Amino acid sequence: MLKTVLAPRFAVPLVLAVLVVGLSFALPSNFYLRVAALVWISALAVIGLNLLMGYAGQVSLGHAGFFGIGAYAVAVLPAQFSLHPLLAALAGALAAGLLAYVVGRPILRLKGHYLAVATLGFGMLIAMTISNEAWLTGGPDGMPVERLTLLGWRVRGADTWYWITGGLLVIGAWIAGNLVASPTGRALRALHDSEVAARVAGIDVARAKLTVFVISAVYAAVAGAALALVNGFVTPDKANFMHSIELVTMVVLGGMGSILGSVAGAAILVVLPQVLTSFHDYEHMVLGLIMMVIMIVLRSGIVPGLASLLTGRRK
Amino acid sequence: MRSTDPLLEVSGLRSAYGRIEALHGVSLQVDAGEIVALVGGNGAGKTTLLRTISGVQPMSGGGLSFAGRDISRASPHARVAAGIAQVPEGRQIFAPLAIEDNLRLGAYLRKDAEIAADLARVYDLFPVLKERRKNPAGGLSGGQQQMLAIGRALMSRPKLLLLDEPSMGLAPVLVDQVFEIITRLNREDGVTVFLVEQNAFAALSIATRGYVIETGEIAMEGKGSDLLADDRVREAYLGV
Numbered sequence: 001m002l003k004t005v006l007a008p009r010f011a012v013p014l015v016l017a018v019l020v021v022g023l024s025f026a027l028p029s030n031f032y033l034r035v036a037a038l039v040w041i042s043a044l045a046v047i048g049l050n051l052l053m054g055y056a057g058q059v060s061l062g063h064a065g066f067f068g069i070g071a072y073a074v075a076v077l078p079a080q081f082s083l084h085p086l087l088a089a090l091a092g093a094l095a096a097g098l099l100a101y102v103v104g105r106p107i108l109r110l111k112g113h114y115l116a117v118a119t120l121g122f123g124m125l126i127a128m129t130i131s132n133e134a135w136l137t138g139g140p141d142g143m144p145v146e147r148l149t150l151l152g153w154r155v156r157g158a159d160t161w162y163w164i165t166g167g168l169l170v171i172g173a174w175i176a177g178n179l180v181a182s183p184t185g186r187a188l189r190a191l192h193d194s195e196v197a198a199r200v201a202g203i204d205v206a207r208a209k210l211t212v213f214v215i216s217a218v219y220a221a222v223a224g225a226a227l228a229l230v231n232g233f234v235t236p237d238k239a240n241f242m243h244s245i246e247l248v249t250m251v252v253l254g255g256m257g258s259i260l261g262s263v264a265g266a267a268i269l270v271v272l273p274q275v276l277t278s279f280h281d282y283e284h285m286v287l288g289l290i291m292m293v294i295m296i297v298l299r300s301g302i303v304p305g306l307a308s309l310l311t312g313r314r315k
Numbered sequence: 316m317r318s319t320d321p322l323l324e325v326s327g328l329r330s331a332y333g334r335i336e337a338l339h340g341v342s343l344q345v346d347a348g349e350i351v352a353l354v355g356g357n358g359a360g361k362t363t364l365l366r367t368i369s370g371v372q373p374m375s376g377g378g379l380s381f382a383g384r385d386i387s388r389a390s391p392h393a394r395v396a397a398g399i400a401q402v403p404e405g406r407q408i409f410a411p412l413a414i415e416d417n418l419r420l421g422a423y424l425r426k427d428a429e430i431a432a433d434l435a436r437v438y439d440l441f442p443v444l445k446e447r448r449k450n451p452a453g454g455l456s457g458g459q460q461q462m463l464a465i466g467r468a469l470m471s472r473p474k475l476l477l478l479d480e481p482s483m484g485l486a487p488v489l490v491d492q493v494f495e496i497i498t499r500l501n502r503e504d505g506v507t508v509f510l511v512e513q514n515a516f517a518a519l520s521i522a523t524r525g526y527v528i529e530t531g532e533i534a535m536e537g538k539g540s541d542l543l544a545d546d547r548v549r550e551a552y553l554g555v
Contacts, residue, residue, distance in 0.1 A: 183423060190409045190420050197407035199371050202395030202424040202471055 009177030012259050013170050019263075020166035030158040034230075035274055037158065040165040041226045042266035044172045046250045047259055048219020051176055053248070054257030055185065056212045057192030058108065059116045061244050062123025066096040066217040068130055068239020070224030072137055075234045078146040080136070085148045089225035096221035097214045104213040108206065120241065127240040142235035145228045161230045168226060172219060173259050179215070180259075188212055189257075220247075253294060255301025264302045268294075322347045322382060322507055323368070323399075323475055329376035330367045337363040339531040340377060345475065350501050350508040352522035352539060354515040354552055360531040361511040362404050365479050368509075369401040370394045382474065396424050398474035402481065406464040410453030414444050417452050417463055421470025430470070436504075437466040440496060458489035465496065469506070476500070478510035482517055490514065494521050515552035519543045527552070 020040070027033050049063050073092025077083040083091070107118045130137050137143060148155040155164070179185050187208050191198040198205055228234045237243065246269060254265020272290065276283045298305025321344035330338040337360050345351045355361050366372035368379065370391035379387040381397055389397070400421070409417050418437060422430045438445035441462040447455070452463055461481055468476055478497065482490040498521050500506045512518035519525050522539035527548060535542065542548050 183419070186412070186416055186420055187423060189412055189416075193409040193411060194407045196371050196403055197409065198420075199391040200369050200395065200401040200403055201420050201467060202392045203420070204390070204392045 007181070008259075009174070009181045012177050013174040015260065016173050016263065017170045020163075020170065024159075024162065024166075033158040033162040035271060037162045037165045037230055038227075039263070039267045039270045040162075040169040041223050041230065042247075042250065042270055043263040044165075044169050044226070045220045045223035045247055046254065046262040046266045047169075047172050047176050048216035048223075049247050050251045050254075050256065050259065050262045051179065051188070051219075052212050052216040053251050054255070054261075055180060055192065056188040056209060058209055058213070059112075059248070060119040060123075060213070060216070061116050061241070061248065062119035062121070062126070063216070063220050063247050064239050064241070064243035065123035065126035066100065066220035067224035067227075067243065067247075068126055068236070069096045069099065070221030070226075071228040071234045071238055072130060072224075073221070074225045074228045075143050075145045076136055079143070085146055085229060086150075089222065089229070092225050093218050093221045096217045100214045100217035101210065104210045105206075108209045108213060120244070123239075123244050124241060127236055130236045130239050137236070140236055142233055145232050145234055147232065148229050155229075165226055165230065168222070169263070172222075173263075176219075176259055184208065184211065249291070253291060253301060255304040258301065258303045261301050261303035268302070320383060321345060323509065324380045325364075325368065325377070326379075327377035328364070328367060328374060328379060330363055330372055330374045332363075336375070337531055338367065341528070341531070341533055342377075343526050343533060343536070345507060345509050347474070347507050348501075348505065349523040350497070350510070350521055350539075352515075352518035352525040353509070353511045353528055354513070354518055354525060354542075354548075355528035355534075356513070356552070358530075359528045361513075361528055362479055363531075364528070365401065365404075365477050365509075365511050369399060369477060371401075392424065395471055395473075398472075399477065400468035400471045400473035400475070401477040402461075402464045402468045402479060404479040405483070406457075406460045408452045408455075408460050408463050408467070411451055413449050414452050414455070414463060415448040417467050418444070418448075418470050421467035422472075424471065433470055433472065437469055440469075440499070441466055457484050458486070458493070461485060461489075461493055462496070465493075465500075469500070469504075473506060475507045475509060478508065480512060481510060482512060482514040490517055494518075497521060515548065516543070519548075 023036055027036060045067055049060065052058050052060055070092040073095060074085050074088045077088035077091060078085050103122055110118050131140050187203045190201065191203060191205050191208055195205055224238065250265035250269050251262065253268055255261025272287055276286050279286050294302060323345040326342045327340045328338055329336060329340055341364055353361055363372060367374045370389060374387060381399060386394055386397060418434060443459055444463055444466060455463060481493050485493065494517050497508055501508050510518055519539045519542050525537060525539045525542045526533050527535040
C-alpha cells in the first residue's frame with residue numbers, strides 16, 4: 001500500500017497538491033497568488049513539452065504556437081461566435097491536437113537540428129498568422145478575453161484562479177505520470193535511447209512520436225487557454241519564438257524527463273524576474289548568470305541534479 | 316530431409332545504401348526448428364541482410380516471405396507481430412531503463428496473459444538479470460547485456476530469432492555460454508534461429524546448416540559440420 005502511494009505517478013501529483021495547498025497559506029498577498037498561478041500555468045505547458053523532449057527525446061522550438069492557439073481560441077471564439085469560454089478552450093485544445101497530428105506526420109521524420117528548425121518554422125507561422133489577421137485577433141495589440149462565468153458565477157480574483165490553475169497542474173501531472181508509467185511511456189523512453197532497437201522490439205516509432213507530440217500540443221493549448229482567461233487579455237507574444245525558447249529553457253533547467261523538474265523550471269523562470277527587479281538595469285544579467293550557474297552545477301537540471309546529489313551523499 | 320515450406324525464404328534480395336549496393340541478390344531459406352548460421356568477413360553484408368529481414372533497412376529488390384506470407388512491404392513492427400525478433404548488432408539495450416523494463420518492452424505488442432510466465436522463463440535462463448532487474452541496464456557487463464538483448468527478443472515470443480554477432484566483444488568463456496543458451500532455446504523452446512557471425516567456428520559448431528556470404532552474395536552453403544570441415548572455409552574464416 002505504502003509502496004503504491006510512493007510510486008512516482010502517485011507521489012508527484014501528491015507532492016504538487018501539498019505544494020499548492022501549502023503555498024496558499026504561506027503567500028501573503030494577491031500579488032503572490034497571481035505569480036504562483038502564472039507558475040502553475042507555465043508548468044502545465046512545460047510538463048507537456050517535457051514528455052516530448054525529456055521522455056521521447058524529440059525537440060520542439062514551436063510549442064508557443066500551440067500555446068497561442070489555446071489562448072486565442074478562448075479570446076476569438078466567444079467574441080465571434082459567442083461560444084462559452086470553456087467550450088472555446090476545449091475547441092482550442094482539440095484544434096492544437098489536430099494541427100499537431102497533421103504537421104507532426106511529416107515533421108517528426110526529421111531528427112535533431114532539422115526537427116528543431118522545422119518546428120521553429122511552424123511556430124513562427126502561427127505567430128505571424130496571429131499578428132497579421134488583425135480583423136480576427138486584434139493583431140499585434142492583442143485582444144480582450146471575455147470573463148469566465150460558470151453557472152452564473154463570475155470567476156474572478158487571484159485566489160480563485162490560483163486554485164483553478166493549481167488544480168489543472170495537479171491533474172496534468174497525474175495524467176503525465178500515468179502516461180510515463182504505461183507501456184507507451186516505456187516505448188517513448190526506448191525510442192529516445194535507440195530507435196533501431198525500439199523498432200525491432202515492435203514499437204511503431206513514427207506513431208509513438210506522433211502520439212506524444214499531439215499530447216504535448218494539447219498541454220500547451222490548455223495552458224494557453226488558462227493564461228488568457230486569467231489575464232483577461234491575449235497578445236501575440238505568447239505565441240512567438242521567444243516564448244517557445246522560454247518553454248524549452250524551463251524543461252532543460254528543471255530537468256529533462258522529470259515532472260517535478262518541469263514545475264521547478266517554470267517556477268525559476270517566472271519568479272526570478274519578479275524577484276530580480278530590484279537589480280533594475282542589471283536584472284537580465286543576473287538572471288542569465290543564475291541560469292548559467294544552475295546548469296553548470298546541476299548538469300541534468302534542478303530536480304534530477306539535486307536528487308543525484310542527495311542520493312550520492314547517502315551512499 | 317527439409318520440409319517443403321520454409322519458415323523464412325529470402326530470394327534474390329537486394330539492398331543498397333544510397334547508390335552503393337550491399338546485397339546483390341541473396342537467396343537462402345530457414346526451416347522451422349533449424350539453427351542456421353551465416354558466416355562471412357567484415358563488410359560482406361551480414362548485418363545488412365539481417366536488418367533487411369527485420370525491416371529496419373529498406374530492400375531494393377527480391378522477395379522476402381515468412382511463414383508463407385510475403386512480408387517484403389511489411390513495417391518492422393508488423394514483422395515483430397508476425398513472429399520475427401532481432402537481437403541487433405551491438406546489442407542496443409535501453410541503457411537508462413531498468414532491466415525489467417527492457418524485457419517488458421520486448422513484449423510491447425503482446426496483450427496476452429502469459430507475459431509474466433515468459434518473463435519468468437527469461438529469468439530462469441539468465442538468473443543474473445533477475446538479481447538486478449530494478450537496476451538500469453547500462454550497468455550490466457557486455458556479456459550480461461547480450462543476455463538481456465536476447466531475453467528482450469524472446470519476450471515477443473518469436474518463431475524466428477535473428478541474432479547479429481552474439482559473440483561480438485565477449486570473452487571466450489562468455490561466447491561459449493551464449494552459444495549454449497542459443498542451443499537450449501532451439502531445443503527446449505523450439506525457437507528457430509538465424510544467426511550471423513564473424514566467429515565462424517562457434518557459429519557453425521551449433522548450426523544445423525550454414526551459409527557463407529562474400530561481398531553481398533552467398534558463396535557456399537551446406538550442413539554446419541560440412542562447412543566446418545571444408546578446406547576453403549577453414550582457410551578463409553577459421554585461420555587453419
